[in-house]
Amino acid sequence: MHQYVETQMEEFECILSMFPDDEELSYDAQLKDEYENYLSLEENTARHPETRLQYTIHFTVDGQIPALEIKYPRQYPMETVEFVVHCPSLSREAMKRMVTELMCTATGSDGEIIVLQLYQQMAEILEDCLVNAQATQQATEALDHLSITDEPKQVTLGRRAIYFHHIIASTKRRVVKEWALELDLGGFSKIGWPGVVIVEGDEDAAQEYVRRLQHLRWKQMVVRGEQTESGESIEAMRRLPRGFTEFPENGMSDAASLCREVGVEDLFLSVMKIYRSEEREPSDSNGTDSGKSSKKASKR
Template identity: 30%
Template sequence: MSSPTNAEAQISELELLFSMFPNELLVDDQLALAELRDYMQGKMLSPPTSRLQFTVHLQLDAPNVVCVLSCAIPPNYPAVLPEISTRSDALYRTQQGQLNTDLQEYLREKCCGEICMLNAIEWIKEHAATYMSKETIPVEKRQTDNRIKDAICTRLWIYSHHIYNKEKRKNIVEWAKELSLTGFSMPGKPGVVCVEGPQSACEEYWARVKKLTWQRILIRHREDTTLDVTNVNMDAEIRMFQKFTNFEEKIFDVRGNKGNHMDLGQLYQFLNERECGDIFPLYFGVEGKTS
C-alpha cells in the first residue's frame, strides 16, 4: 500500500531523472505527479488513485538508435518493482521481448526493495546493443518489411468493460493523436474505442492501451486493407480507407441510475453516419436502433 515515505522516494527519484534527462523524460500525466506531491506533503490524506507513468527516450551508442523506456510506478514502489518495458525500431519483436525479460530478471536479482530506475537505464544502455546483434537483419529487408506494413491499413474496434478513469481517457486520446490515428472513444460502461490508420501504428497503439490496468479489454473486431503500393498518392489511398477524419472522445446522453451508460441509440446513429453501423451487433449482440 502507498505511504508518504514511498511517495517521497518516488518523487526524489523522478527529480534525479529529470536532472539527468531534462529533454528525454516525459511524464504521461502531470495531474498524477501533482497528486503524488500533495500526498507526500500531507495535503492529501488518501493515497492518489492515479499511477505515476513516464517515458525516457535513450540515445544508445549505436548511430541513430533510440530506445524508449516506458515505466508505470505502483503505489507501493520501491517495496515492489515498477512495470518497465522498452521498445526500439532497431529491435525485432523477439529481440525486444528477450531484452525486456532479461531486464526484469536483472531488477529482481539486484534491485528488489530499492529505487531502481537509474539501474534499469544504465543496464539498457550497456546491454541493448547486444540484442540487436543477436539476429542481424539486412537493412534492405528491414526497410522492405516496414514498407509492406505501412501499405496495410488497419481498423481496430476495441471493447472495454468500462472506461471511467480520467488518466486512461486522456491516454486513449493523446496516444491516438501522437500516432496520427483517426477514430473515436466512448467512455462509460461499456467503453468503446476505434482506431484506424497504418497497421504498425495501430499495433503500437493497442500494445500501449492493453498494458493499462483493465477489468476487461479486448479487440472485438479487426479490419485490414492492403493499399496499392504502386499508387504514388498513398495519402489518398489512406483517406479512402478512413471512416473518421480525426480522433475524438464522444460523449452521448447518459442513461442508467448511476449516469454511466451512454445512449447507444446515439452511438448507432454516429456509426451509421460513418458507414460502419454494422459493427454495432458485434459489440452489443443486438441490431442497432436510433434514439
C-alpha cells in the first residue's frame, strides 16, 4: 500500500507545481499533510489515511471555468483513477464525447499515472468545442444579417474599342494579348494599318488595360468606344468569346463579322468612326480625334 501512496503523492506534487494558484487547483491541505505524514513513517507502523486523496483542476476557457475532479483509488495507478467532469456550458453531446474519451484514456493506462494526460486531453476537447461553438455562432450571425429581400451584389462589365494608327511591332502585339489574358478580358486585336482592339471584362480590369497600353509609345491610340453593363455576374454579361484572338492585317471583315454575331457591332463601328446619326463623335478644333475621350456606344 505504501508504494501506491508514494506514486500518488509524486503525481500530486507534479500537478501542484504546474498549478500553484488556488484558482487553478483546489485540494484539502490537511489531507495532504496526512498523506505526507503517512509516507514519513515506517510502512509497518503507519496507518493509511481514511480519506482518499483527491483534488480538482480548474480550467479557464472563454470566461468559463470547467473542472476536472480527481479521486485516487487505494491502489492507483494499478486501479483506474476516478474522475468527474464539471462543465455546465457544454452540450449533452459534447459532454458525452468528453467523458467517453477520458474514460478510454483512464482505463488504458496500464498501471501508469494518467492525470496529466487526462488534463491535457480535456483541454484539447474544450478548445475544440469552443472553436466549433464560435464557428456555429458566426455562421448563425451571418445568416441573421442576410435577408431574402436584399438585392444581389452588382458587378460592372466594361467594354473598350481602341483605335491605333497601326499595330505591327511584335513586342506590342504580344503585350496587347498577354495583358488582356492576365486581366481576364476577352476580345481581339486586328493588327496592321489601322490597328483595332476590342475587349470586355470587369470594368476595373478594362480601365487598367487601357492605362497599360497608354504607357507604350504609339503613333496614335484612341479609345473610341465604351460600353458598361451592371448585373450579378460578369460571365453572364459577356458577349465576346473568352480568350483573346489576333486577326491578321486583312482580317478586318472577320473582326466585323464577329462583332455583328455577338451583338457589339455598334462598338466596332465606333472604332472605325462609323456612327449612327444620333451618336456622332465630337471632333477637336482640327477635326481630328482628341485621343483622350471615351465615347459610350449605344447598346441595341
